[in-house]
Amino acid sequence: MRPDLTDGHTVHFHGFPNAVPAFDGVPELSVGVPYGRSYTYYYRPHDPGTYKYHCHFEDIEHVSFGMTGIVFIRPAADDKWAYNDSSTAFDREFALLLGEVWTQERWEGAHIQEHDWSDYDPDYWTINGRVYPDTLEPNSDPMTTPAIPRLQYQPISSLITCNSNDKVLLRFSNLGFQRQAMRVDGLTLRVIGKDAKFLGPLAYDTDTVDISAGETFDVLFTAPTVTTPTTYLLYNRKLAYLNNGGLPGLGGQMTEIRVSPSGVPAQGEPNT
Amino acid sequence: MRSLVSKSLRATLLTLTLVLVVAAASPITSLSAQAPGEISIVCENETAPGIYNNAVSLVTQDGYIGIPDGNTVYMWGYALDVDIDLVAPGVQYGFQHPGPTLCFTEGQAVTITLTNLGFSQLPSLTDAVSIIFPGQTGVTHDDGTPGLFTGEADSGGGTVTYSFTASLPGTFIYGSGTDPQKQVQMGLFGAIIVRPTLGPNFLYNWTSTQFNPANDYMMLLSEIDPDLHWAVEQGLPYDITLFHPRYWLINGRSFPDTIAPNDAEWLPTQPYGALLHIEPFDAASSAFNYSAVRFLNVGMRNHPMHPHGDHIQVVGRDGRPLQGPLGEDLSYAEFGPVIGAGQTKDTLYNWEEIQLGPSGSLGLPTDIFEALNQFLLRPRDQNIMWGEWFSGSPYLGQTTDRPTGVTAQGECGEYYQIWHSHALHEAANYESGFGGMITLERIDPPGGCPP
Numbered sequence: 212m213r214p215d216l217t218d219g220h221t222v223h224f225h226g227f228p229n230a231v232p233a234f235d236g237v238p239e240l241s242v243g244v245p246y247g248r249s250y251t252y253y254y255r256p257h258d259p260g261t262y263k264y265h266c267h268f269e270d271i272e273h274v275s276f277g278m279t280g281i282v283f284i285r286p287a288a289d290d291k292w293a294y295n296d297s298s299t300a301f302d303r304e305f306a307l308l309l310g311e312v313w314t315q316e317r318w319e320g321a322h323i324q325e326h327d328w329s330d331y332d333p334d335y336w337t338i339n340g341r342v343y344p345d346t347l348e349p350n351s352d353p354m355t356t357p358a359i360p361r362l363q364y365q366p367i368s369s370l371i372t373c374n375s376n377d378k379v380l381l382r383f384s385n386l387g388f389q390r391q392a393m394r395v396d397g398l399t400l401r402v403i404g405k406d407a408k409f410l411g412p413l414a415y416d417t418d419t420v421d422i423s424a425g426e427t428f429d430v431l432f433t434a435p436t437v438t439t440p441t442t443y444l445l446y447n448r449k450l451a452y453l454n455n456g457g458l459p460g461l462g463g464q465m466t467e468i469r470v471s472p473s474g475v476p477a478q479g480e481p482n483t
Numbered sequence: 484m485r486s487l488v489s490k491s492l493r494a495t496l497l498t499l500t501l502v503l504v505v506a507a508a509s510p511i512t513s514l515s516a517q518a519p520g521e522i523s524i525v526c527e528n529e530t531a532p533g534i535y536n537n538a539v540s541l542v543t544q545d546g547y548i549g550i551p552d553g554n555t556v557y558m559w560g561y562a563l564d565v566d567i568d569l570v571a572p573g574v575q576y577g578f579q580h581p582g583p584t585l586c587f588t589e590g591q592a593v594t595i596t597l598t599n600l601g602f603s604q605l606p607s608l609t610d611a612v613s614i615i616f617p618g619q620t621g622v623t624h625d626d627g628t629p630g631l632f633t634g635e636a637d638s639g640g641g642t643v644t645y646s647f648t649a650s651l652p653g654t655f656i657y658g659s660g661t662d663p664q665k666q667v668q669m670g671l672f673g674a675i676i677v678r679p680t681l682g683p684n685f686l687y688n689w690t691s692t693q694f695n696p697a698n699d700y701m702m703l704l705s706e707i708d709p710d711l712h713w714a715v716e717q718g719l720p721y722d723i724t725l726f727h728p729r730y731w732l733i734n735g736r737s738f739p740d741t742i743a744p745n746d747a748e749w750l751p752t753q754p755y756g757a758l759l760h761i762e763p764f765d766a767a768s769s770a771f772n773y774s775a776v777r778f779l780n781v782g783m784r785n786h787p788m789h790p791h792g793d794h795i796q797v798v799g800r801d802g803r804p805l806q807g808p809l810g811e812d813l814s815y816a817e818f819g820p821v822i823g824a825g826q827t828k829d830t831l832y833n834w835e836e837i838q839l840g841p842s843g844s845l846g847l848p849t850d851i852f853e854a855l856n857q858f859l860l861r862p863r864d865q866n867i868m869w870g871e872w873f874s875g876s877p878y879l880g881q882t883t884d885r886p887t888g889v890t891a892q893g894e895c896g897e898y899y900q901i902w903h904s905h906a907l908h909e910a911a912n913y914e915s916g917f918g919g920m921i922t923l924e925r926i927d928p929p930g931g932c933p934p
Binding site: 275408 | 727728729785787789791792793794811813815816817818819821834835836837838839840867868869870871872873874876877878879898899900901904905906907908909910911913914916917923
């Protein structure tokens, strides 16, 4: 799209404990990876929890442009626990990476124009790189054309499906620049971890999880017993962000939690 | 990606930035050689080690601060008045930004007298001024003129005296209670630190909050909309509802100025640095090497800070320890500490080598080129992106030759990590990245760099 660009890149493993600069991905404090070169990052996973990774090269731009992702470190005790504590056991897990799109800046980036980051003013709010109702579409493979072709390069679904009484883990991570308020009406959300640290006795119940830029939260809920399929909305209480570019109707950072009486197969991979 | 549109401007800014960076980094010496007060908190009312003057006189002043993009901003400030008799209205006297950091010992009876000397750069201004002390209890004032928040000092030499007992240990903000939406933004704020009776090397009366007094840091966060400052300077109206910050500061400085030492001579009105300078945590050491990092947010926005290196342990908030009614430990660790508007957070921090193990244990030779096999082409100096602060080795205390032409900020293979706002547009000076609300953490090899 922009073959004139020869930016370097890095990977910053955000929150990894006691990182060393050579493998922390800040190019000014280590090395950037030039166009056409490769670099191997070494680290030992220490503490279980939800982390994230992103490029730290000209980070305002490279993060905003989408060089972001989620990392889980699984506890040694059990792959189906969030932390090394049986109270964090889950049946299903879903990663929810929050982001924002400032289309003016993106247009300028695509058209070789300067932009002023202090004017930052996004107009789309995403979960896993999609806006509602695209968030409900299934996972896809970027190497093949999905049912909705425009989602080919946004392969990660945010649809949460589970059976009655399932314990569901939501791994929230915010790599936008704003503070969001992710909410579910009708369920109790138990916040069990923040920033890849088990909260233990500090765990708390809520219906809204406030998440600032750079934070992660691990949240458990137990699906209610239902006799018919029941849907709960997971949405940003900053209601103006439930919108797609100012168009009529709902959009933005919203997805659904669909609880079935039974029959949802055991989860193989996250977000399925 | 860099646009071609303003390449010459960018080049100018880059040059400026590099000059400042070089200047900023060079005076920083090893821990052992570090002069007292060169970095970390300076208690301006300290009369002898650990002894704090409890009768403080402050005056108003104004002046300019520098931003690393080349801009200057007109500010107001509190200044310490060591001898009020020498000062007359309209005389420039000791302007600094932010206001003086004041320290007290728990239980001290404090009086703070504010004299409104006006603003010497703009003597036509006739604003009354005042101080409020959020988090302190039992604050009273005498003389002064009644105001909405507190007693005020009128222009033309008016005074007001505030009194309180520093009954609660912790970190607090002080700032203007007069027209605060303007005056606080103009710079009328500072930090108050109350040391507990348990000892000056504790954050609270709580043994778990012990820290090394050589590593007592503050990060006072603020934001600047230059339009507001320009309007005040020009006597123009300003609509605060249009507040739109363009600069984001730590301790009144914007990166890379944040890593310059305290009282850097090239930052004459911005005396407080924000560099952390530590050694690795060593459980076997008798020295207690946790750092205290005190966050304060005097701005109007929340700032989501992100310390690279490791989590911080939050042990206090707004000058209150995170303990339950029975002394339960309610502290917590985070890598995304959000500092709300007007909030303070007292935290403990350390960095411990747990990633690499002994040299060679991950199979990494000390030469990063060999170790990581990432730069396949030779000669190795071509087409690389080498950070100025990079030692060249993954291992603490080891270095390799820098590529030709690369500026080297390091001294003995020490580590540098970045601490910054993760609202990444705040990690900028206006539109210029790698600036703003950023500082660095320097980790020396055990024992510090050799002299």
